Amino acid sequence: MVNPVLLIVVPLALAFAVPLFGLISKKIVKFLPVVALLFNLIVSVMLLPKVMEQPIHVFIGGFSPPFCINLVAGPIGILFSVLIALVGLLVSVYALGYIKEGAIEKYHILYLLLITGATGVVLTGDIFNLFVFFEILCISSYSLVAYLGNKAGIESAVKYLLQGALGSSLILLGIGLLYAKYGTLNMADLAGNIHSIKSFSNFLPLVLLVTGLGVEAAIFPLNAWLPDAHSSAPSSISAILSGIAIEVGLYAVVRVVFTIFGASSFLVFLLFLGVLTLLIGEMSAFSQNNIKRMFAYSSIGQIGLILFALSIATPDGVSAGFFQLISHTLAKALLFLAVGYMIYRTGSMDISSLEGMGKKMPYTSLAFTIGVLSLVGMPPFIGFPSKLMIIRAALLKQETLFTVLVVLVLIATVIEGAYFFRVIQAIYFRGEKSEKKREGAPLSALIPLFIFVGLIVVIGVYPKLVTNFLDSTASELLNRLDYIKGVIG
């Protein structure tokens, strides 16, 4: 059985080794992320059936918790790890042909470090370790947004950096207050000591941590950086940011609220925040003309939807939330990758310049359309069962508050369908009469696109492939006492 620590250490070691490989030959540097992520994918998939019954606990350094750092490879951790490795692998194959200019070696180092940070956040069981890996994730994404070096990219990266640095200071303040009061940094130990959030010295760290982690998770008032950052980054990086980085931020928020604080009274606030984020994201996306900004606002909306589903706090709700997270990651990564080559061929990001793409790049447009339909929630794609599960879980609570919120969610879905159909109309039904030469995307881009399409279709038709795993994840998140007992005993 492979030690889950290797999921974090292997990408990190390869990131340290890339400059050495770069001195030998510049051509093999771009294959190193593919190798590392293939390893991660194989190990995570092998570990997945084992952790469904019993989480694996790794104690680093050979001491016992809470005097050491521990990793908790449970159902949520390994499921996220599979998702990160899968999306990371497909985007790194895409980047073999897409990244041609700039400091290529440094792109691949930063990419491997981003994957290390994301995997570290989801596997760790210690709150300061979460902060350290969260910083690795954030700093590498700031640099990758500024990678192209043009004015728009650097300006959005600076905005992202300032807000992210402020968020990190708030997280550190929250961790400091928790350590001063309880004397330990282990998540299970803290959870065992925190019984209610009525006292102010428990409430303030919760607020500070949620605000600080919420900057990366793009929850409503804290997401001002997202539209600029996701639209000015290179398209492979936009796919990783929208697909992995904000989901990992949301995981961190949810882990803090559910496991460390166990705050069931705080969840009502998160419920409202989720719906508010959803409505604002979808309404802002409606009036955009720049395709990548439209996708960025749609990501904000979807994060609101996932937060709403997770805050329902029943096993159905949490499973639905994680299912929607998987569906959004697959669809949004597919969309950004497809749009990447379309923008490269036409040279502009306006929706009006995508007219006629249906004939010029037929395979890419097909993949794009499938992604859009999945995001809106059409059967037989993965978006349909995930949204259905969310609405069903909310209605099963049988309170008027939830019914009202479900109505708002449906209104947002209708708005989403409206603006996405405008894009499909531009691609297929308004063609340019003149040049009709077909220049499709290269093979290194088409293979990942169609693997994504395949996954979206297969899981959409047989959602039971994934829902077995989701039940264990829901029970891990909601059963705080089992988590504490598993680590400390």
Place this chain on the structure above:
Amino acid sequence: MRRIIAIALLAIIVMGISLAVREIPFGKTDTKVGEYYLNEGREETGAANIVTSVVVNYRGFDTLGEIAVLFTAAIGLGAVFGSRKKRKVAEEVEKSSLIVYTGCRFLFPVILLVGAYIFIYGHLTPGGGFQGGAVVASAFLLMYLTCRGKRVRDKSNKVVESLGGLIFVGMGLVGLVIGKGFLFNFLPKGEFLTLFSAGIIPIIYIAIGFKVGAELAGVLDNLIEESK
């Protein structure tokens, strides 16, 4: 207007923190994890400096993460600056005067020695890898400011940086291979208060010292070279 909102938010945060801190006594001595480290740290790790044993041995994974953060920041800086076109290499720099140049040539190895002492003896005296690396980098800063015209060689910088990181990860993986867990302290603890004690701690700190020094010198090189 914006200033008033900023001051109001700051006042709310300060009031909140002071209300929360009132319930936490300052400098209490019965902290759970801290007590354990103070009592058991000396026998379990063999290092005289308890801070070092916590940083490298008990919470070594965090230190590995911090090294990665520093590496990310340095590479990110290099990526943003490297996308510009390279200026022409041989530019006329004004030579510094004789006194300044001689002073730099005299001081530079002394500062390097102080930095090396700090990170080699990190497990016995206060200090360690990060502190020693920062002092080494400030020696290079002195070189850039006074002996103008001398530069850090790019290739050797990269090799030192990568090897430093790989040695740290490699030490951890040896612990994994012998079956006792990542970052297990597998070398003998030796005699207390000598240089070769405390297992893998001095080796890791030396690797960290070299890596941080090379990294920060590389950052300074990127910045100063661009500004000419």
Place this chain on the structure above:
Amino acid sequence: MNVIIATVLVLVMLVAAIAALIFKDLLNAVIASSVVSLIAAVIFYLLQAPDVAMAEAAIGAALVTAIFIIAIRRTKRFEE
């Protein structure tokens, strides 16, 4: 006696931090923020944490100030 020293140091640190915000000449602002770092290093030493004091002095007072000065040289010196 210790309380008086600590209070004086913290007050000087606060004044320097506010001055760093108010100065229009950015070079003066950078020097004020390096004063904040220096006093933080002294306070860490008074709280019996020599490792942290050493790190703060080497990084905060020397390297960060140098990087800021290089950045000011490449952009503008006076803030409107």
